[in-house]
Amino acid sequence: MSNKPSTSRIVDFKKRPITIILGLAVSMMAILLALVAFMSWLFPPEFRSQAIYAGVIVLLFWSLASAGYSLLESLIDTSSAESVRMKAISRVYLEQRIRRNRIPKMILNMLSIGALTSYFMGQDTLLYFSVCWITVVSLCVQELVVKYRVLMGWFGTTKREARALIRFIVHNSEDIDFTDGLGGLIKALVAEQGNIEASVTAGVRA
Amino acid sequence: MSRDDISGVLNNASDILFTSDPARSSLGVAFGMVLALVARVFGPALRSWREFIDLDAAPWYGWLCLGILIMHIPTVLSLFKQNPVGDSEIDKVLDLIDRGNFSDQEKRRQYRMLIERVLAKLV
Numbered sequence A: 001m002s003n004k005p006s007t008s009r010i011v012d013f014k015k016r017p018i019t020i021i022l023g024l025a026v027s028m029m030a031i032l033l034a035l036v037a038f039m040s041w042l043f044p045p046e047f048r049s050q051a052i053y054a055g056v057i058v059l060l061f062w063s064l065a066s067a068g069y070s071l072l073e074s075l076i077d078t079s080s081a082e083s084v085r086m087k088a089i090s091r092v093y094l095e096q097r098i099r100r101n102r103i104p105k106m107i108l109n110m111l112s113i114g115a116l117t118s119y120f121m122g123q124d125t126l127l128y129f130s131v132c133w134i135t136v137v138s139l140c141v142q143e144l145v146v147k148y149r150v151l152m153g154w155f156g157t158t159k160r161e162a163r164a165l166i167r168f169i170v171h172n173s174e175d176i177d178f179t180d181g182l183g184g185l186i187k188a189l190v191a192e193q194g195n196i197e198a199s200v201t202a203g204v205r206a
Numbered sequence B: 001m002s003r004d005d006i007s008g009v010l011n012n013a014s015d016i017l018f019t020s021d022p023a024r025s026s027l028g029v030a031f032g033m034v035l036a037l038v039a040r041v042f043g044p045a046l047r048s049w050r051e052f053i054d055l056d057a058a059p060w061y062g063w064l065c066l067g068i069l070i071m072h073i074p075t076v077l078s079l080f081k082q083n084p085v086g087d088s089e090i091d092k093v094l095d096l097i098d099r100g101n102f103s104d105q106e107k108r109r110q111y112r113m114l115i116e117r118v119l120a121k122l123v
Helices: A017-042 A045-075 A081-085 A089-120 A126-152 A159-172 A196-202 B003-017 B022-049 B060-071 B073-081 B088-099 B104-122
Strands: none
Touching: A045 A089, A045 A126, A089 A126, A089 A159, A089 B022, A126 B003, A126 B022, A126 B060, A159 B003, A159 B088, A159 B104, B022 B060, B060 B073, B088 B104
Protein backbone atom coordinates (compact mmCIF):
# COMPACT_ATOMS: atom_id res chain seq x y z
CA MET A 1 0.00 0.00 0.00
CA SER A 2 1.44 3.36 -0.96
CA ASN A 3 2.21 5.96 1.70
CA LYS A 4 2.31 8.75 -0.86
CA PRO A 5 0.29 11.71 0.38
CA SER A 6 -2.43 12.95 -1.93
CA THR A 7 -3.95 16.40 -2.24
CA SER A 8 -7.54 15.29 -2.85
CA ARG A 9 -10.25 16.87 -0.72
CA ILE A 10 -13.72 15.76 0.33
CA VAL A 11 -15.38 18.81 -1.19
CA ASP A 12 -13.17 19.74 -4.08
CA PHE A 13 -14.02 23.41 -4.36
CA LYS A 14 -10.93 24.23 -6.43
CA LYS A 15 -11.81 21.80 -9.21
CA ARG A 16 -15.46 22.79 -9.60
CA PRO A 17 -15.88 26.42 -8.50
CA ILE A 18 -17.98 27.55 -11.49
CA THR A 19 -20.33 24.56 -11.28
CA ILE A 20 -20.83 25.10 -7.55
CA ILE A 21 -21.34 28.88 -7.82
CA LEU A 22 -23.74 28.50 -10.80
CA GLY A 23 -25.67 25.77 -9.02
CA LEU A 24 -25.95 27.88 -5.88
CA ALA A 25 -27.02 30.98 -7.85
CA VAL A 26 -29.72 29.12 -9.80
CA SER A 27 -31.03 27.42 -6.64
CA MET A 28 -31.12 30.74 -4.78
CA MET A 29 -33.01 32.44 -7.60
CA ALA A 30 -35.56 29.64 -7.72
CA ILE A 31 -36.04 29.71 -3.95
CA LEU A 32 -36.28 33.50 -3.93
CA LEU A 33 -38.97 33.50 -6.62
CA ALA A 34 -40.92 30.77 -4.85
CA LEU A 35 -40.66 32.65 -1.55
CA VAL A 36 -41.81 35.95 -3.01
CA ALA A 37 -44.76 34.22 -4.70
CA PHE A 38 -45.66 32.45 -1.47
CA MET A 39 -45.42 35.60 0.64
CA SER A 40 -47.52 37.62 -1.81
CA TRP A 41 -50.20 34.96 -1.56
CA LEU A 42 -49.94 34.51 2.22
CA PHE A 43 -50.01 38.06 3.53
CA PRO A 44 -52.64 40.79 3.13
CA PRO A 45 -51.64 43.69 0.83
CA GLU A 46 -50.57 46.04 3.64
CA PHE A 47 -48.03 43.49 4.93
CA ARG A 48 -46.76 42.24 1.60
CA SER A 49 -43.81 44.61 1.13
CA GLN A 50 -42.66 44.04 4.71
CA ALA A 51 -42.98 40.27 4.34
CA ILE A 52 -41.03 40.22 1.09
CA TYR A 53 -38.33 42.42 2.65
CA ALA A 54 -38.06 40.05 5.61
CA GLY A 55 -37.97 36.99 3.36
CA VAL A 56 -35.22 38.41 1.16
CA ILE A 57 -33.04 39.32 4.17
CA VAL A 58 -33.52 35.90 5.75
CA LEU A 59 -32.71 34.17 2.47
CA LEU A 60 -29.59 36.25 1.90
CA PHE A 61 -28.44 35.53 5.43
CA TRP A 62 -28.90 31.79 4.96
CA SER A 63 -27.19 31.78 1.56
CA LEU A 64 -24.17 33.53 3.05
CA ALA A 65 -24.11 31.19 6.03
CA SER A 66 -24.33 28.03 3.92
CA ALA A 67 -21.71 29.34 1.48
CA GLY A 68 -19.42 30.06 4.45
CA TYR A 69 -19.94 26.56 5.78
CA SER A 70 -19.19 24.96 2.39
CA LEU A 71 -16.08 27.08 2.07
CA LEU A 72 -14.91 26.11 5.56
CA GLU A 73 -15.53 22.46 4.76
CA SER A 74 -13.59 22.69 1.52
CA LEU A 75 -10.69 24.43 3.24
CA ILE A 76 -10.15 21.52 5.60
CA ASP A 77 -7.56 19.37 3.92
CA THR A 78 -8.82 15.93 4.77
CA SER A 79 -5.56 14.10 4.21
CA SER A 80 -4.94 11.36 1.69
CA ALA A 81 -7.40 9.85 -0.76
CA GLU A 82 -6.57 6.51 0.80
CA SER A 83 -8.05 7.50 4.14
CA VAL A 84 -11.14 8.88 2.42
CA ARG A 85 -11.76 5.53 0.72
CA MET A 86 -10.80 3.38 3.67
CA LYS A 87 -13.69 1.76 5.49
CA ALA A 88 -13.21 1.94 9.23
CA ILE A 89 -15.37 1.88 12.35
CA SER A 90 -14.48 5.50 13.06
CA ARG A 91 -15.90 6.44 9.64
CA VAL A 92 -19.08 4.45 10.29
CA TYR A 93 -19.30 6.34 13.60
CA LEU A 94 -18.86 9.65 11.79
CA GLU A 95 -21.54 8.82 9.22
CA GLN A 96 -23.99 7.81 11.93
CA ARG A 97 -23.24 10.94 13.90
CA ILE A 98 -23.83 13.18 10.88
CA ARG A 99 -27.08 11.31 10.11
CA ARG A 100 -28.22 11.68 13.73
CA ASN A 101 -27.53 15.43 13.74
CA ARG A 102 -29.53 16.02 10.57
CA ILE A 103 -32.98 16.29 12.20
CA PRO A 104 -31.92 18.59 15.09
CA LYS A 105 -30.15 20.84 12.59
CA MET A 106 -33.23 20.95 10.38
CA ILE A 107 -35.54 21.77 13.31
CA LEU A 108 -33.20 24.45 14.68
CA ASN A 109 -32.81 25.97 11.22
CA MET A 110 -36.56 26.12 10.75
CA LEU A 111 -36.99 27.71 14.18
CA SER A 112 -34.33 30.29 13.51
CA ILE A 113 -35.77 31.11 10.08
CA GLY A 114 -39.16 31.62 11.74
CA ALA A 115 -37.68 33.73 14.53
CA LEU A 116 -35.65 35.92 12.17
CA THR A 117 -38.61 36.44 9.84
CA SER A 118 -40.79 37.38 12.82
CA TYR A 119 -38.10 39.80 13.98
CA PHE A 120 -38.12 41.60 10.65
CA MET A 121 -41.93 41.63 10.78
CA GLY A 122 -41.74 43.61 14.02
CA GLN A 123 -41.78 40.92 16.73
CA ASP A 124 -39.24 40.75 19.54
CA THR A 125 -37.77 37.34 18.62
CA LEU A 126 -34.10 38.12 18.11
CA LEU A 127 -33.18 36.20 21.26
CA TYR A 128 -34.85 33.00 20.00
CA PHE A 129 -33.08 33.37 16.70
CA SER A 130 -29.70 33.92 18.38
CA VAL A 131 -29.99 30.87 20.63
CA CYS A 132 -31.10 28.55 17.81
CA TRP A 133 -28.51 29.92 15.41
CA ILE A 134 -25.62 29.62 17.91
CA THR A 135 -26.65 26.01 18.57
CA VAL A 136 -26.69 25.19 14.83
CA VAL A 137 -23.29 26.82 14.31
CA SER A 138 -21.81 24.94 17.31
CA LEU A 139 -23.24 21.69 15.97
CA CYS A 140 -21.72 22.29 12.53
CA VAL A 141 -18.34 23.24 13.98
CA GLN A 142 -18.28 20.12 16.14
CA GLU A 143 -19.22 17.98 13.16
CA LEU A 144 -16.39 19.48 11.12
CA VAL A 145 -13.88 18.93 13.93
CA VAL A 146 -14.92 15.28 14.36
CA LYS A 147 -14.82 14.76 10.59
CA TYR A 148 -11.34 16.25 10.42
CA ARG A 149 -10.05 14.11 13.29
CA VAL A 150 -11.59 10.90 11.93
CA LEU A 151 -10.19 11.39 8.44
CA MET A 152 -6.77 12.34 9.78
CA GLY A 153 -6.81 9.16 11.88
CA TRP A 154 -6.59 11.04 15.17
CA PHE A 155 -10.06 10.20 16.43
CA GLY A 156 -10.03 7.59 19.19
CA THR A 157 -6.64 8.51 20.61
CA THR A 158 -7.97 10.35 23.67
CA LYS A 159 -9.88 8.85 26.57
CA ARG A 160 -13.13 10.65 25.77
CA GLU A 161 -13.02 9.66 22.09
CA ALA A 162 -12.01 6.08 22.84
CA ARG A 163 -14.94 5.82 25.25
CA ALA A 164 -17.35 7.25 22.64
CA LEU A 165 -16.12 4.85 19.99
CA ILE A 166 -16.27 1.81 22.29
CA ARG A 167 -19.78 2.81 23.38
CA PHE A 168 -20.74 3.05 19.72
CA ILE A 169 -19.31 -0.41 18.97
CA VAL A 170 -20.97 -1.97 22.05
CA HIS A 171 -24.39 -0.46 21.34
CA ASN A 172 -24.37 -1.17 17.61
CA SER A 173 -22.59 -4.52 17.42
CA GLU A 174 -25.85 -6.24 16.47
CA ASP A 175 -27.29 -3.61 14.13
CA ILE A 176 -24.29 -2.61 12.04
CA ASP A 177 -22.27 -4.97 9.88
CA PHE A 178 -18.65 -4.50 10.93
CA THR A 179 -17.27 -7.08 8.50
CA ASP A 180 -15.52 -6.21 5.26
CA GLY A 181 -17.56 -8.63 3.14
CA LEU A 182 -14.71 -11.14 2.94
CA GLY A 183 -15.18 -12.60 6.39
CA GLY A 184 -12.73 -10.26 8.10
CA LEU A 185 -13.38 -7.25 10.29
CA ILE A 186 -13.14 -3.71 8.96
CA LYS A 187 -10.48 -1.57 10.59
CA ALA A 188 -11.34 0.15 13.85
CA LEU A 189 -9.59 3.40 12.98
CA VAL A 190 -8.23 5.19 9.95
CA ALA A 191 -4.42 5.12 9.91
CA GLU A 192 -2.92 8.22 11.48
CA GLN A 193 -1.71 10.84 9.02
CA GLY A 194 1.65 12.42 9.76
CA ASN A 195 2.45 9.63 12.16
CA ILE A 196 2.57 6.63 9.89
CA GLU A 197 5.67 5.06 11.43
CA ALA A 198 4.09 4.97 14.88
CA SER A 199 0.96 3.41 13.41
CA VAL A 200 2.99 0.70 11.68
CA THR A 201 4.68 -0.07 14.99
CA ALA A 202 1.30 -0.28 16.66
CA GLY A 203 0.15 -2.73 14.04
CA VAL A 204 -2.93 -0.83 13.03
CA ARG A 205 -1.88 -0.12 9.48
CA ALA A 206 -2.39 -2.65 6.74
CA MET B 1 0.38 23.01 19.81
CA SER B 2 -0.09 20.71 16.86
CA ARG B 3 -3.27 20.50 14.77
CA ASP B 4 -4.02 17.22 16.51
CA ASP B 5 -3.91 18.91 19.94
CA ILE B 6 -5.99 21.90 18.84
CA SER B 7 -8.69 19.77 17.20
CA GLY B 8 -8.64 17.43 20.21
CA VAL B 9 -9.20 20.30 22.65
CA LEU B 10 -11.95 21.71 20.40
CA ASN B 11 -13.64 18.34 20.19
CA ASN B 12 -13.47 17.78 23.95
CA ALA B 13 -14.77 21.29 24.66
CA SER B 14 -17.72 20.92 22.29
CA ASP B 15 -18.40 17.45 23.68
CA ILE B 16 -18.66 18.90 27.18
CA LEU B 17 -20.80 21.77 25.90
CA PHE B 18 -23.22 19.33 24.28
CA THR B 19 -23.03 16.92 27.25
CA SER B 20 -21.64 14.13 25.03
CA ASP B 21 -24.83 13.95 22.99
CA PRO B 22 -25.07 16.81 20.48
CA ALA B 23 -28.29 15.57 18.87
CA ARG B 24 -30.16 15.29 22.16
CA SER B 25 -28.84 18.58 23.54
CA SER B 26 -29.63 20.57 20.42
CA LEU B 27 -33.12 19.09 20.29
CA GLY B 28 -33.40 20.15 23.94
CA VAL B 29 -32.47 23.72 22.96
CA ALA B 30 -35.13 23.66 20.24
CA PHE B 31 -37.69 22.25 22.65
CA GLY B 32 -36.79 24.87 25.27
CA MET B 33 -37.19 27.67 22.77
CA VAL B 34 -40.58 26.34 21.71
CA LEU B 35 -41.61 26.14 25.39
CA ALA B 36 -40.48 29.74 25.92
CA LEU B 37 -42.46 30.84 22.88
CA VAL B 38 -45.56 28.95 24.01
CA ALA B 39 -45.23 30.48 27.49
CA ARG B 40 -44.97 33.91 25.94
CA VAL B 41 -47.98 33.44 23.70
CA PHE B 42 -50.29 31.74 26.20
CA GLY B 43 -48.90 33.34 29.39
CA PRO B 44 -51.28 36.34 29.49
CA ALA B 45 -54.34 34.17 28.73
CA LEU B 46 -53.45 31.68 31.48
CA ARG B 47 -52.76 34.48 33.97
CA SER B 48 -56.11 36.09 33.33
CA TRP B 49 -57.76 32.68 33.80
CA ARG B 50 -55.93 31.80 37.06
CA GLU B 51 -53.70 34.40 38.67
CA PHE B 52 -51.22 31.95 40.16
CA ILE B 53 -50.29 30.58 36.72
CA ASP B 54 -47.65 33.09 35.69
CA LEU B 55 -45.60 31.57 32.91
CA ASP B 56 -44.11 34.94 32.04
CA ALA B 57 -42.27 34.98 35.36
CA ALA B 58 -39.93 32.21 34.17
CA PRO B 59 -36.86 33.53 32.30
CA TRP B 60 -36.10 32.24 28.80
CA TYR B 61 -33.01 30.34 29.99
CA GLY B 62 -35.22 28.51 32.49
CA TRP B 63 -37.24 27.10 29.59
CA LEU B 64 -34.00 26.30 27.81
CA CYS B 65 -32.73 24.28 30.80
CA LEU B 66 -36.09 22.52 31.09
CA GLY B 67 -36.01 21.57 27.40
CA ILE B 68 -32.47 20.18 27.64
CA LEU B 69 -33.33 18.32 30.84
CA ILE B 70 -36.42 16.73 29.28
CA MET B 71 -34.48 15.61 26.23
CA HIS B 72 -31.77 14.12 28.44
CA ILE B 73 -34.14 12.02 30.56
CA PRO B 74 -33.08 8.81 28.72
CA THR B 75 -29.41 9.67 29.39
CA VAL B 76 -30.12 10.16 33.10
CA LEU B 77 -32.05 6.90 33.26
CA SER B 78 -29.28 5.00 31.48
CA LEU B 79 -26.81 6.21 34.12
CA PHE B 80 -28.77 4.32 36.76
CA LYS B 81 -29.07 1.25 34.60
CA GLN B 82 -25.54 0.69 33.35
CA ASN B 83 -21.95 1.89 33.27
CA PRO B 84 -20.80 4.53 30.76
CA VAL B 85 -19.77 1.99 28.11
CA GLY B 86 -21.81 -0.90 29.45
CA ASP B 87 -18.79 -2.88 30.64
CA SER B 88 -16.97 -2.17 33.90
CA GLU B 89 -13.81 -3.90 32.67
CA ILE B 90 -13.51 -1.57 29.70
CA ASP B 91 -14.05 1.41 31.99
CA LYS B 92 -11.28 0.14 34.26
CA VAL B 93 -8.90 -0.31 31.32
CA LEU B 94 -9.69 3.21 30.08
CA ASP B 95 -8.98 4.62 33.52
CA LEU B 96 -5.77 2.58 33.82
CA ILE B 97 -4.49 3.89 30.49
CA ASP B 98 -5.42 7.43 31.51
CA ARG B 99 -3.74 7.25 34.90
CA GLY B 100 -0.83 5.02 33.88
CA ASN B 101 2.66 6.36 33.54
CA PHE B 102 2.70 6.19 29.74
CA SER B 103 4.07 8.63 27.23
CA ASP B 104 1.51 10.40 25.00
CA GLN B 105 2.47 8.20 22.05
CA GLU B 106 2.07 5.06 24.13
CA LYS B 107 -1.33 6.23 25.42
CA ARG B 108 -2.56 6.77 21.86
CA ARG B 109 -1.35 3.31 20.91
CA GLN B 110 -3.07 1.75 23.93
CA TYR B 111 -6.38 3.46 23.16
CA ARG B 112 -6.23 2.29 19.56
CA MET B 113 -5.39 -1.26 20.61
CA LEU B 114 -8.23 -1.27 23.13
CA ILE B 115 -10.74 -0.23 20.46
CA GLU B 116 -9.41 -2.95 18.12
CA ARG B 117 -9.75 -5.57 20.84
CA VAL B 118 -13.26 -4.55 21.87
CA LEU B 119 -14.28 -4.77 18.22
CA ALA B 120 -12.69 -8.19 17.76
CA LYS B 121 -14.33 -9.45 20.95
CA LEU B 122 -17.83 -8.19 20.19
CA VAL B 123 -18.22 -8.81 16.47
